Amino acid sequence: MKLLSVAVGLFSLVPLVASTCSDPVIRKEWRALNTTERKSYIGAVKCLQSKQGISSSIFAGVRSRYDDFVAAHINETDYVHFVGHFHAWHRYYLAQYEVALRDECGWAGGQPYWDWTLDATPDTFLNSPVFDNVTGFGGNGYYIDTANDASVDIHVPGKLGGGCVKDGPFVNYTVTMGPNNSTAYNPRCMTRDIAPGFASAKLNSTMVEWTLSADNYLDFDIRAEGDVSIAGMTYHAGGHKGVGGDTGIIADLYASPSDPLFFLHHANMDRVWWTWQSADVDARLYQVQGPDTKFAYPFDFYGDVAYRNVTLAYEMHVGSLASNGPEWIRIGEVMDTKGGKLCYSFDKTA
Numbered sequence: 001m002k003l004l005s006v007a008v009g010l011f012s013l014v015p016l017v018a019s020t021c022s023d024p025v026i027r028k029e030w031r032a033l034n035t036t037e038r039k040s041y042i043g044a045v046k047c048l049q050s051k052q053g054i055s056s057s058i059f060a061g062v063r064s065r066y067d068d069f070v071a072a073h074i075n076e077t078d079y080v081h082f083v084g085h086f087h088a089w090h091r092y093y094l095a096q097y098e099v100a101l102r103d104e105c106g107w108a109g110g111q112p113y114w115d116w117t118l119d120a121t122p123d124t125f126l127n128s129p130v131f132d133n134v135t136g137f138g139g140n141g142y143y144i145d146t147a148n149d150a151s152v153d154i155h156v157p158g159k160l161g162g163g164c165v166k167d168g169p170f171v172n173y174t175v176t177m178g179p180n181n182s183t184a185y186n187p188r189c190m191t192r193d194i195a196p197g198f199a200s201a202k203l204n205s206t207m208v209e210w211t212l213s214a215d216n217y218l219d220f221d222i223r224a225e226g227d228v229s230i231a232g233m234t235y236h237a238g239g240h241k242g243v244g245g246d247t248g249i250i251a252d253l254y255a256s257p258s259d260p261l262f263f264l265h266h267a268n269m270d271r272v273w274w275t276w277q278s279a280d281v282d283a284r285l286y287q288v289q290g291p292d293t294k295f296a297y298p299f300d301f302y303g304d305v306a307y308r309n310v311t312l313a314y315e316m317h318v319g320s321l322a323s324n325g326p327e328w329i330r331i332g333e334v335m336d337t338k339g340g341k342l343c344y345s346f347d348k349t350a
């Protein structure tokens, strides 16, 4: 009965829904991995960063396979944020990254997630295992006073860094693209600008519970995405601006995947969405709402813009993430993490 209603709603997607996923990879929290596994994951990320990209003839800044992902995100940013398919696009994007780590760089697990609620107090945030300088992604950047920096449009309160990361496996990693929507070659160090108090307020369990209590996808998505003011930011911006502050690359809406922590942050967001879907599978597994156009949400940033509501048949452009991957994918193909184009699950609900 359940399968029937799903099938009727999906029309031509029926064969995809029927595809099997009997052995999903399991995504675990970073601290559930042992030391060997953590180092192995970091090694796989570095492997992607050293392999040749497939989109370097399209995007001048692409210097590695990892950069394919950065460039695709930069190029699609204006079409996949503050829209109804925000979660769906990022779900597929992360799944492609997970496949690349596994198939091209030997990672044996699922894409790890960072459950930031476990670190969300101002005093403990910087001690998160994800910032460890040996078994994590390194910590903060050197302090830079950005109070009078005219290129900073929104100042994050309590930021403690700003410059190149000081330690860890990515200390000399070269970011090649950005800022903003530029995919030109622009080599520079990886920056972080962690703001423990701000991050904790936006990433704590109260924020997650409030988002999970949304009773339809439209509200869930609006709560998760938040708005662009410091007060209106929620856990999506909490991860980006809480770690990236004023000048950290992960705070750049476009080039944010340049910091490997992007993928752990978004994996946790995907887990919160999956948790929300799982709480009422019949009603929510295939529920999607919201506009197809940025800023058409009733946030009123820039006034009204013309839009249409997305449906399961809406086609999202994903770009050159895999040499054999599709350029376009329908929302309905990525609603179920264990069906359609996907085959992964999580060790725990949020």
Ligand SMILES: *[C@@H]1O[C@H](CO)[C@@H](O)[C@H](O)[C@H]1NC(C)=O
Pocket (backbone or CB within 6 Å): 034, 035, 036, 037
């Ligand atoms: C870490 O986990 C792997 C399984 O993924 C296991 O083979 C290995 O023995 C573990 N290492 C330690 C030090 O516990």
Ligand SMILES: *[C@@H]1O[C@H](CO)[C@@H](O)[C@H](O)[C@H]1NC(C)=O
Pocket (backbone or CB within 6 Å): 150, 151, 152, 153, 179, 180
């Ligand atoms: C990037 O965008 C932000 C926000 O719109 C703006 O403040 C900043 O000046 C831009 N940076 C560059 C280099 O264009």
Ligand SMILES: *[C@@H]1O[C@H](CO)[C@@H](O)[C@H](O)[C@H]1NC(C)=O
Pocket (backbone or CB within 6 Å): 133, 134, 167, 168
């Ligand atoms: C890592 O951090 C610890 C504690 O701050 C420090 O003693 C150690 O030198 C650092 N190691 C590296 C490789 O940066």
Ligand SMILES: *[C@@H]1O[C@H](CO)[C@@H](O)[C@H](O)[C@H]1NC(C)=O
Pocket (backbone or CB within 6 Å): 171, 172
């Ligand atoms: C990073 O690069 C600097 C300058 O080239 C070098 O002195 C330093 O040893 C490098 N650090 C690591 C951890 O590779």
Ligand SMILES: *[C@@H]1O[C@H](CO)[C@@H](O)[C@H](O)[C@H]1NC(C)=O
Pocket (backbone or CB within 6 Å): 181, 182
């Ligand atoms: C990049 O952003 C600038 C400034 O907002 C805009 O004029 C330009 O059209 C954008 N380019 C692309 C490729 O989206």
Ligand SMILES: *[C@@H]1O[C@H](CO)[C@@H](O)[C@H](O)[C@H]1NC(C)=O
Pocket (backbone or CB within 6 Å): 200, 201, 202, 204, 205, 206, 207
């Ligand atoms: C989360 O942060 C908000 C804002 O600072 C605060 O009101 C709330 O009590 C916090 N929740 C927890 C569980 O600490």
Ligand SMILES: *[C@@H]1O[C@H](CO)[C@@H](O)[C@H](O)[C@H]1NC(C)=O
Pocket (backbone or CB within 6 Å): 218, 289, 290, 307, 308, 309
């Ligand atoms: C989009 O859907 C909302 C309900 O979720 C509805 O209020 C709105 O009128 C729809 N907009 C369009 C352009 O169809």
Ligand SMILES: *[C@@H]1O[C@H](CO)[C@@H](O)[C@H](O)[C@H]1NC(C)=O
Pocket (backbone or CB within 6 Å): 058, 075, 076, 079, 317, 318, 319, 320
């Ligand atoms: C960049 O994004 C636009 C909008 O989705 C798309 O039409 C275009 O094909 C993309 N370019 C590449 C090279 O992926």
Ligand SMILES: [Cu+2]
Pocket (backbone or CB within 6 Å): 073, 081, 090, 253
């Ligand atoms: Cu994004």
